[in-house]
Amino acid sequence: MNVIKEWVAENIFLGLEVREYLRRLITPSNIVAASILIIGIPLIILRYMKGLNAVIHGSNDQPFSLFLGWGLFCGVPLAATGYIMASAVYLFGLKDYKPLLRPAVLTGFVGYFFAVMFLLVDLGRPWRLPYPMIRSFGPASILFLVAWHVALYLTVQFLEFSPAIFEWINTRKLRKWAEGITIGATIFGVILSTLHQSALGALFLLAPTKLHPLWYTPYIPVFFFISSMYAGLSMIIIESTLVYKFLPNRVDPQNHKIIDGLTLGLGKAASFVMITYFFLKIIGIAHDDHWDLLLTRPYGYQFLIEIFGFVLLPCFMYVFGVRTGDAKLVRIAAFTSVAGVILNRLTISMFGLNWELPHREFFAPKEIIVVLTIITIEVLIYRWVVNRLPVHQTHPKFAGEEE
Amino acid sequence: MSIDRRNFLKLLGFGTVALGLQPTRAIASIDDSKIKRPDSYGVLCDVTRCVGCRSCEEACNTVNSLPAPEKPFDDYSVFEEKRRPTSKAFTVVNRYETSKGTIFRKVQCNHCLEPACATACLVHAYQKMPEGSVVWDEKVCIGCRYCMHACPFYAPAFEYESPVPRIRKCTLCYNRIHEGKLPGCVEACPMEALIFGKRSDLIKIAHERIRKNPDRYLEHIYGELEAGGTSWLYLSAVPFNEVGLNTTVGTYPMAEYTRGFLSSVPLVLVLWPALLGSFYAFTKRNEEVKKQGNEKHRKEAHSQEKGEN
Numbered sequence: 001m002n003v004i005k006e007w008v009a010e011n012i013f014l015g016l017e018v019r020e021y022l023r024r025l026i027t028p029s030n031i032v033a034a035s036i037l038i039i040g041i042p043l044i045i046l047r048y049m050k051g052l053n054a055v056i057h058g059s060n061d062q063p064f065s066l067f068l069g070w071g072l073f074c075g076v077p078l079a080a081t082g083y084i085m086a087s088a089v090y091l092f093g094l095k096d097y098k099p100l101l102r103p104a105v106l107t108g109f110v111g112y113f114f115a116v117m118f119l120l121v122d123l124g125r126p127w128r129l130p131y132p133m134i135r136s137f138g139p140a141s142i143l144f145l146v147a148w149h150v151a152l153y154l155t156v157q158f159l160e161f162s163p164a165i166f167e168w169i170n171t172r173k174l175r176k177w178a179e180g181i182t183i184g185a186t187i188f189g190v191i192l193s194t195l196h197q198s199a200l201g202a203l204f205l206l207a208p209t210k211l212h213p214l215w216y217t218p219y220i221p222v223f224f225f226i227s228s229m230y231a232g233l234s235m236i237i238i239e240s241t242l243v244y245k246f247l248p249n250r251v252d253p254q255n256h257k258i259i260d261g262l263t264l265g266l267g268k269a270a271s272f273v274m275i276t277y278f279f280l281k282i283i284g285i286a287h288d289d290h291w292d293l294l295l296t297r298p299y300g301y302q303f304l305i306e307i308f309g310f311v312l313l314p315c316f317m318y319v320f321g322v323r324t325g326d327a328k329l330v331r332i333a334a335f336t337s338v339a340g341v342i343l344n345r346l347t348i349s350m351f352g353l354n355w356e357l358p359h360r361e362f363f364a365p366k367e368i369i370v371v372l373t374i375i376t377i378e379v380l381i382y383r384w385v386v387n388r389l390p391v392h393q394t395h396p397k398f399a400g401e402e403e
Numbered sequence: 404m405s406i407d408r409r410n411f412l413k414l415l416g417f418g419t420v421a422l423g424l425q426p427t428r429a430i431a432s433i434d435d436s437k438i439k440r441p442d443s444y445g446v447l448c449d450v451t452r453c454v455g456c457r458s459c460e461e462a463c464n465t466v467n468s469l470p471a472p473e474k475p476f477d478d479y480s481v482f483e484e485k486r487r488p489t490s491k492a493f494t495v496v497n498r499y500e501t502s503k504g505t506i507f508r509k510v511q512c513n514h515c516l517e518p519a520c521a522t523a524c525l526v527h528a529y530q531k532m533p534e535g536s537v538v539w540d541e542k543v544c545i546g547c548r549y550c551m552h553a554c555p556f557y558a559p560a561f562e563y564e565s566p567v568p569r570i571r572k573c574t575l576c577y578n579r580i581h582e583g584k585l586p587g588c589v590e591a592c593p594m595e596a597l598i599f600g601k602r603s604d605l606i607k608i609a610h611e612r613i614r615k616n617p618d619r620y621l622e623h624i625y626g627e628l629e630a631g632g633t634s635w636l637y638l639s640a641v642p643f644n645e646v647g648l649n650t651t652v653g654t655y656p657m658a659e660y661t662r663g664f665l666s667s668v669p670l671v672l673v674l675w676p677a678l679l680g681s682f683y684a685f686t687k688r689n690e691e692v693k694k695q696g697n698e699k700h701r702k703e704a705h706s707q708e709k710g711e712n
Contacts, residue, residue: 051565058563060489063548091679093686124546124561124568128526136526136543142661143549144525145668183683191675195668202664206523206553206657209649221664353552358485 011168011388033376040373043366044121052124055366064349066363070371071118073345076150076200077224078338079111080232081239082157083193086186099255100262102164102391103243104236106382109157112150114378121370142202149196156189167395168388175398198225204348212352214293214303217284220348226277231341233270237263237334243392247383251392260327267330270337271318278311299352306347310340440516443535444580445602445634446589447609448509450646451619452596455482455496455507462591463494463511466576485647488512490560490571494588501645508646509588509597512537512558512573513626514634519657523553528570535602535634536575544570555630555652575634602634609638631656 013021046054056065085104088094120126132138132147159181166175201224204211217223244251244259285291294300314336321329350362386392461476463469470491474481482498487510489495494511518537521529528544531537539550539559546568551559562568576586584590589597598605606627613620625643626633630652637648644650 049566051563051568053563056563058561060487060551060560061557063551063561087679091683091686093689122547124548125544126546128543128545131543131545132525136528138525138527140522140658140665141525141549142664143523143547145665147525187676187679187683190679191672194671194675199664202661203549205660205664206519207555208653208657208660209555209651210552218663221667 007170014387033380036369036372036376040369040376043370044373047121047370052122055364055370057361057364057367059361061357062350062354062360062362064353065122066350066367066371067118067122069346069349070342071122071374072115073200073349074342075111075115075118077197077228077231077341077345078235079108079115080193080197080228081105081111081235082108082160082232083186083189084229084232085236086160087190090183090186091190096258097262097265099252099258099392100236100240100266102161103239103386104232105157105161106164106385106391107235107239108232109154109161110378110382110385112154112157114374115150116154117374117377118371121374142199142206146196146199146203149192149199153189153192153196156185156192159185160189164389164391167390167398170397193228194225197228198222200224201348210354211348212299212355213288213290214285214299215348215352217288219280219284219287223277223280223284226273226280227341227344230270230273230277230337233266233273234334234337234341237266237270237331238338240392241331241334243386247386247392250386252394255392260325263327263330264322264325267318267333268322270334271315271322274311274315274318274337278307278315281307281311299355302347302351306340306343310336310343314340440533440535441601441603443516443533443602443634444575444599445514445535445605445636446575446586447598447600447605447636447638449596449598449612450506450508450637450639452594453496453507453509454594454596455479455498456593457481457496458591458593459509459588459597460492460494460496462587463573464492466579466587467493469493482507486510487557488560488572490562490569493571493573497647499646501641503641506639506641506646508637508639508648510647511588511635512575513556513630514573514575515630515656516632516634517630517656517658519553519555519630520550520559522656522658522661523549525549532577534575534577534580536577536580537634538574538577539570539572541569546570553657555649555657602636605636609636612638628654630654631659 009015016024043055052058052065056067058065081104085097085101089097089101116129120129123129128135132144133151138144159178162178163175166172166178198221201220201222204216204220205218208216240259240263244256248256285294294304314333317329317333317336321327321333354360390398457476457479460472464472464476472492482496485497486492486495494509496507496509499506499508514531514535514537516531518529518531520539521527521531521537524544525547526543526545528540529537529550530540546561548561548570550570551557551561559570559572561570576584579586585599589599598608600608606624609624609627613622613624619640620638621640621642623643625637625639625648626635629649631654637643639646642650
């Protein structure tokens, strides 16, 4: 009993007295977070009592809400961090990047977990979420593939992150087992990611008359997959930037010295992917012969802003940042790239859909509050884990042991 | 823990193979006869005969026991805006100002021969019945609304205001057909703008009308080929896009557009493990060589030291 009590005091309350722990929770950022939750959580409860229309502008023409547009279509590519870093370190042998591996896997796992949370808010009957797995199968549906892959990949990412959990609860035996499956899990993870990242794009292939032709192309699955790669690379840069700045004590001291170098390396990789993506987007326009649409208002201009301002520009920022050794520029490039991926996914899942219909309403203010609420919970949980588990630092008891 | 590493990898292998077994042939068969279903029923809607009386809307409301509408069925101010089917009205009549004057057209689910909604559904809640109806099963629907996104005709509607929402749409009065009755709207139409019958017969009737009255009709039956063919067919005097029908929908069933992607899935499942596995083998070999080289180097240095002594 005492052992458990000690462990809880040390690992949950960070070695502080409970009263002292609670007192320290009162910080400006926590007050902001709490006030978002106080408004948002009742709205989520209301949604389950009164139906989706209590929080969104439910539209029969435009059935995808911001919960899907943001939570699934942006959430999944931004959580591509796990497969990128795991394949870099384990399959391609880039061991220098190991300090960023666990953060990347955790970002991926939490990202997918919350994509599912957003789904639970969005689905008409969320308690039936496991139906495609256990009850009734629609294998001709791309969404069936997405459902299976996201469920399997969530499990794989949990296994990939589990060594950190086993270190935290201090069980050598389980940790050893988890290490044994690393390579298999990594390869399976890359397969699943390739397929469901692209399948999220393929979902739109089914409705060729609805998505604006500048975005509707047979290449859309390839575009989604490739952009998920640089989204993942950029998100690793963003995650480390935020944690190294706001939770510096949770990072191994020697990592603070090498992080700029690692950031430059990630930036270089991202620049290669992005220039490829840029030219593929141009090929997409040429393939469908849509040059004439580029100068139409508003979609043509929006497309040009997207590929020049949010793909080519950050790509060049990456290149120059790496050339001049300017990690700060690389970090700005990472934020810009991620903004570009978000713009792309929201255009495809919301703004560019049903573009010919005369009346469209996008999202209600309450819908945005609910999204902010769930993002807040996501950030709080991420911070809670980083503050306790060996994510950005090696566990003293397991230091030097090969994973 | 009873699962060791070898079994875990085996499990992964089987899982991978199972994932590759998604059928692509099922969604667009080479053998058309199963899909075209010559014996299935349909409705021919002669747009030139519709007077916009809204009797069909009222009948639909009655036979489906739908809630009373906001404006009564003899209130024609509803024509001031373009309406679409909703969860409370499975069919609506719209008024269009066209190149040949004011024309009315009834809007509802077109009951595709190879429905996009059914292809979209991940729990197989939709079914194209042999009678022609596309029906939806409340027992398995999870409420993801991908069917609504997929439908090129904007037919399915969702009960956004309910905590236990359903998808709602026209069923071509599936139950009434089984009782030997006409669909509610067809029975109510005073102008005989709607005729119910076997789809193959309806196509013959439509061609006959076009042949007899070439000045009255466009030489095209909307729905004969659109989106792979629909059970609901239309005749019109004006181009179909002038009466709100999508003329960019093409003649392929929507499922055709996802076939290429689904066929590439097994390729990835087979090629990726081989490719990634070999990258891993290279990496591992490199590391071993490096390690051995280091040891050799150390030994040599050691023996040299000894020799010097």
